[in-house]
Amino acid sequence: MPLPFQLTRRTALAAGFGSVLLPASLSAQAPVQRPSELKIGVTTFLSGPASVFGVPGRNAAEMLAEEINREGGIGGVPVRLFFVDEAPGIDHLVGEFRRLVQNERVDVMFASISSGSCLACTPLGEELRKVTVLWDCGTQRIFEERRYQYAFRTQANATPEILAPLLYLMKTKPDFRTVAVLNQDYAWGRDSWEIWKTAMDALKPGTRVVAELFPRFGATDFSAEVTRLLALRPDVILSTSWGGELDTFIRQAAERRLFERSTFVLPLAESSLERVGRSLPAGHIVGSRGDHWHQHPRPANPQALQRFVENYRRRADAYPIYPTYHMAQAFSALRAAHAKAMQANGGNWPSDAQLAAAFPGLEFDSPTSRMRIREDGQGLEPQLIGTTVHTDRFPFAVMDKMVIFPPDLVTTPAGQNSVAWLRTLTPDMVNRVPDPISAAG
């Protein structure tokens, strides 16, 4: 069959020609014109189990974009959003990322809830020389394994999000001897347990791990696990699960009174509080992947937080949960970086490289505090951890005895590997934990 072979060669030639004819680079160095709109690509989960975070994130993005546009936009230019669903997988996501950058010509990408998506998008953003704001994903691997010029994170990462609840537990209930873990069987469940275990071995050596349970991702029945935990009677049960699985686990554990035997540490439960209602009893430890809490005891700007919470409730008919705050942080950082880049550029519209240069060292307001982006691109975010309590004001458990961890205390120093850093911690670290604050009213 000579013909098909000839045909492959011809197409190979055509492909070769294409590469010669094609402009080599997309980002021209000529002064940049002020565009008619500032386009933002947002990758988030719009379907699948993680849409419990993705859809609130999108709601928040739409709300914030409307607010920004009402106030005259960013640098006088209205913003426009493009959403991409992360659920179909990496090949689709990476294709959409390219489409948004190369075809829609977005000015900035807000990438990903899933850590896998972030790990795929960040190097791509770097190759395409497009500012990529990591708005929600947890993995600490990104900035610890490589340096990036165009990628920045406007929130913390898994290390402070897991270390803070552990320190809180050691401060408020120091007498525990046994721990059991029940995490979802996928990267986050495994990673977060590794962080907790490494830190616990350094901070409280001798603590016994009585069970490591990793039910499959998407499990709907935890009765076997609950039985085992009831029999083992661990002092502490850690679960970094989220979404439907956490809701189900809380309900099934509550029905069988597991909460009466053990103290639960649930670093992501802030996002489930409203959904599980009063099923979650008082006296258990809850975190929010940051200092996100609609009843934050000491917000930097109480009016701003209240406005954010009320506007979001009016729009989505639910209290904001951590992805909505993360989205607000991404927008706030973009605004601040843009203003800084424009100022540095003599009031002219910044290029991609100029915008990227504005992020390291940038300070910006989150709904609850003032944040900074470190030189390596990692955001420094405080962590708020509290103990659940039931009040008459809310039909669900809320947080009391809240500790706000300053980011410097719990974040891995720049240039260090998290697990290696956690091994160097010493038990006296607990003494540096701030005192708890009681909820007002």
Add this chain to the structure above:
Amino acid sequence: MTLRRIELLLALLGAGALVLAAMTTPWLKFVLTIALAKGIAVLGIMLLLRAGQVSFGHALYVALGAYAVAFLAPVLPDAALLLPAAALTTAVVGTLIGLFVSRYREIFFGMLNLALSMVFYSMLEKFYHYTKGTDGIRVPPLTVAGLELDRVTHEWTIFGIALALALGFGAFARVYLASPMGQALTAIKTRETRLDFMGVSARSVLLAAYVLSATMAGCAGALIAMATRHVTPLLSYWTASGELVFIAILGGAGGVLGPFLGAVTYELVRVYAAATVADMWQMILGAVLLLVILFARGGIWGLLALRLQRRGAA
């Protein structure tokens, strides 16, 4: 002109159209690379469909090819070596599994393949310290035949390789299906005992097709890994296998062009559906499949072939 001639002409035209589309819209180049890769995998599934066997687990080989690239890339960072390595790996694994599954037919064949692919998925997810679990493995930048390429040239090269492989495998499948081995596949579908009476072993006929299809899927996986540069266990999840069968039905199993028509249509529909209504793309894809099942049972290729034949007759 006969239909076989027209098929050849259409393949040429299609390849030209893809190159043109990739030249005019740079971002489409990536989408089309993925589409071509999936087309190659579906071509393998089509071979099995000829024998009336539906594999609900061929994502196993796609993921195997992709992970072979991801694991070997740090020691062997060249696309020209990784591609044969991935093909070889999948061929070997395909032979081992094929020896076993080629004893089974129909629902048992489909379900066994599905089960094995899910076993592989769980392994990728659970052997966390080797595979990095659901976060997946990043594929480092690759050279091609010793040449270091910049981003745009690299994308074109992978696209070129995908196109060349698609045409090569397409031509091969045409010859294969016309050969006695290919004809025997059709016989398995119609009446397997007849093969036995002729002294032909149905098992080895199916095994050969199975190994071929596994190799094609492995090459597809390697291409996907080289294009996306990040592999995750989702590649071997049952939905990924379902996607391949979906594309096979969409494109039609009547000719070797079917898988590629199906794959390009599938990827383009998904991209444009996602671009217009980001949270409704599943519904649009589902509607397209329903329409094909209800009104064009031979898939897109079936529609096309029917029209061409009518014109030929008139």
